[in-house]
Amino acid sequence: MKSILKPITLYKLFFLFFGISLTLNSQNKQLQALTLEDGLPQSQVYAIAQDDKGYLWLGTQGGGLARFDGKTFKVYNETNGLVSNYINAITTKNDTVYIGTKRGLSVKLKNKFLTIDTPEINKMSVFEDQIVVLTIKGVYVIDENLSVKKANLHRDIDTVKANDLIYFDNNYWLATQDGLWKFDGQVSVPDHIEKLESGDFKSIIGFENKIIASTFNDGTIVFDSRDFEDQILIREPLRINSTTLINNQIWVATQHDGVSVIDTKSWSEILVLNTTNGVSVPHVRQVFKDKQSNIWIATSGGGLYKYFQNSFKHYNIETGLNGNRVYAVHHSNKAIWISNSEAGLIRIDNYGVHDIDIPEAFSEVKIKTITSDENGNIWAGSDGRGVLFKGKTIRDSIAIDTIKNTMVTFPKAIEITKVLNTDNGFPFDWIRKIQVTSDAIYAATYSSGIVEFNYNPKTDSLQVLKTFATAEGIADLYIKDMVKDEDNRLWYATKNGHLGFIFNNKVSHLGAVLKRNTAINAIVFKEETLYLGTAGKGIWWSNDEDFSSFKKLEGAKKSTSENIYQLIFDDQDYLWVGTERGVDKLELDKDNSIKDAFFFGRNDGFLGVETCLNAVDKDENGHLWFGALYGLTEYQPTEIARDTEKPKLFLEDVQVEFESIAAITATEANFNTVLKLNPDQRQMSFSFKTVDLDHPNGVEYRYKLNDNEWSPWSKNNSQDLPELNFGDHNFFVQSRNHRWKESEILKFPFFVERPLYKKLWFQGLLIGAVILVLVFFVHQYIKRLKRKNSEDKKRLELENHLLTLEQKALRLQMNPHFIFNVLNGIKAMAPTKLDKMNETVNSFATLLRETLINSRKETISLDQEIKTIRHYIEVERLMAEKPFEYRIDLKTDLDAEEILIPPMLIQPFIENAIRHGILKGPRQGELKVEFTNNKKFLKVTITDNGIGIFSSQQHKQKTDHQSMALTVTKERLESISGKNALEMSEIKLKDGRIGGTTIVFKIPLETDY
CATH class of the missing domain: 3.30.565.10 (Histidine kinase-like ATPase, C-terminal domain)
Incomplete structure (x- = not known):
């Protein structure tokens, strides 16, 4: 046996020494906690499964069963028919949920629970038409008719705790409290069975030609499925509850150390998720990957965690920031500078997060803008405290030459921190934005226009060159953003929707270019096109020579919000839009039409949620940095493999005259059986659903009856059909997710029986009878008429x-x-x-x-x-x-x-x-x-x-x-x-x-x- 002492130990020691970097690295893999406050019935989650419809099923200890659709939890417990609120295992098959509890098996069939008497259940597995139940007293088999049968495998198995069972390489592999077993044939009647190893085995995984068997307290054994002697022993982690194979990695849930991720090539630990980096408790029961590639972590005491594999890295108080609100972001000299709530400045570089020493006057104030000059000096503007300069300069220093016994002068780099405000000659204290040009520095104020100045740190001299206000042509002094274009023109946008620029000390005020009384929050140039982000009116663009007319940015897709706080282009020419809901990544075509849109919110790893005004920048590696109300987020442009299957659509309920009909099981398909209704049943109601665990609020539906036009897409997932006509009908419904990927069209046929008086045979019979009566009366009438005509003629x-x-x-x-x-x-x-x-x-x-x-x-x-x-x-x-x-x-x-x-x-x-x-x-x-x-x-x-x-x-x-x-x-x-x-x-x-x-x-x- 080959024993591996994991090289991860040295890895951990290295990062413990350097401290913060390990913490920061781990934040690239995000965790979202779902607890009692979110509707989870109990914080001890022991089991996870997902059904064919996409619902996530959670088994808790004491809180019963919970169904999660990405937004809300629906709870089932003993009052609903569940045999016990203490659940250890869950598995699903088609539309049926099997719940293994401490008091036996509950089977959820639609809206009712059936109870099957078994010992306490540890785990369940589905094999073709059988459900194999692993209990504390051996193995049981349940067939499709829900008949239960004890599997008599071996006298040493039938009375001990069975923990896991898989079928791999034409054999069954069974993990029990007493050892690891291998057998072939059938589960209920094996042909040959043998014990491979003693010990408390908790979990088994089959991968390529390997069997990965984990014990509770003796590590994990990796061996060839046909040669048990060729083994690799992974000694850590220990106290293992379960293992899961995800993306060719082994995710190990432990009792005291959270989750360890083992690489299947080197068999070394590559990631740890525990109480040091986001998981609130060390006891993890199960790790589960859903159909949308999300990874869910069930804990004992910490609730449920959603783990994001994405391109976002998040920084907040837990990772070294002084506060979660990030008002300004700027990249300079391979470092990111941010203003952190009302707690001064933070610099983030390869060595970690650094709190910057600044004057006390700036330590408890909102810093709304940060920039740097060509020498790397930092300039920051604040609310009510003026401008902060932090940098270095070269000054002459005097020293004594002891050999020559003379005074010598030599240049020395001096760090300087300077506050420029009304106390020392700077004209304004409320600064919205600072822009540095080759000739001067410009500071846009909140309501007093723009000031042009220079500051010489070497001589500590301030020179106010000019103030641009109403007299100089700026009709609206409430500046919201200020940027410089390639022609060295300084553009500004205002609260009342005005736009203008300063060039050669002359103001060109274009006025309200959007012809709407709305604030322009953000400006960005892309080549010769100018983009404006507004407060409530979306994004506008213009590539006119004089920018006299603007068009709204529209297309096949659209941004998730019209409130635009941030605009920036990445190196792949995607336009990123920061809003109050997160960020959108917009793909534009050559005509400036939105070709595609990608939304990133909390469920996608953008944990900051609401972005802050103009707090966005791009570093030398092309990474984007977003300041938000709940922290700083870094976006690293990497492609994350995600499942892109079509959304699944199913009927939740079909009601006839406000009463639900029999079970509906079909999803994404046409119903083969036509529902027949009597003449009095002319009212139907349909409830339909697509479960999206990532973007539950992004799902939309449309429907139609027969050959009518489709309804508009909407979030409404029900439709009433009153006063239906008699005869054949087909109800069609379709869904699409937030990416506008459409499901298959679901067709539900039904037939409303005609009443007797409307049936053709009855109508024919009635018409025939009427005709006979009419013929008789006509004949009599004609006879009378002839007689009368004869008399009249005479x-x-x-x-x-x-x-x-x-x-x-x-x-x-x-x-x-x-x-x-x-x-x-x-x-x-x-x-x-x-x-x-x-x-x-x-x-x-x-x-x-x-x-x-x-x-x-x-x-x-x-x-x-x-x-x-x-x-x-x-x-x-x-x-x-x-x-x-x-x-x-x-x-x-x-x-x-x-x-x-x-x-x-x-x-x-x-x-x-x-x-x-x-x-x-x-x-x-x-x-x-x-x-x-x-x-x-x-x-x-x-x-x-x-x-x-x-x-x-x-x-x-x-x-x-x-x-x-x-x-x-x-x-x-x-x-x-x-x-x-x-x-x-x-x-x-x-x-x-x-x-x-x-x-x-x-x-x-x-x-x-």
């Missing part, structure tokens, strides 16, 4: 026949009247006009024959009617004692022979115009008959120049036969054309006298084609 035929008879009767009424009038006229001619009487008789005979022929017809042609009218007018002219003229005008677009009209319809109006109008009038008689038409009607206009129809009616005798013809004709018109078909009016002359009568009526246009 009635209409009868009415039509009666109407025809009535029309004929009307015509028969008219004809006797006409004949009576003519005969009376002929009778009047007999005594005196015998010849004229004979002509009248002949004409009347012709007219009478035509009238008799036409009276038998329903309609005659307009041409025939006009002939009859002409014969009638001629008869009237022969009988009239007074001559008159007449004219018949046909103004139609149709031939008179084609137009059909009822017979003897016009004659009564002409008779009335002649006998009661023309013959009684004082003028030569004139009669005009005119026919016009449109598409629907034939219009007849009869005009005479008689005494007027109304005057005629007043003078003629009131006899029945006088108005018979006109009355009958009106009735005929109403039966043919409807009411108001006839219009009669008198013609009035200019002198007011009656000039005749106009009769207008219309009948429906009827043709013979």
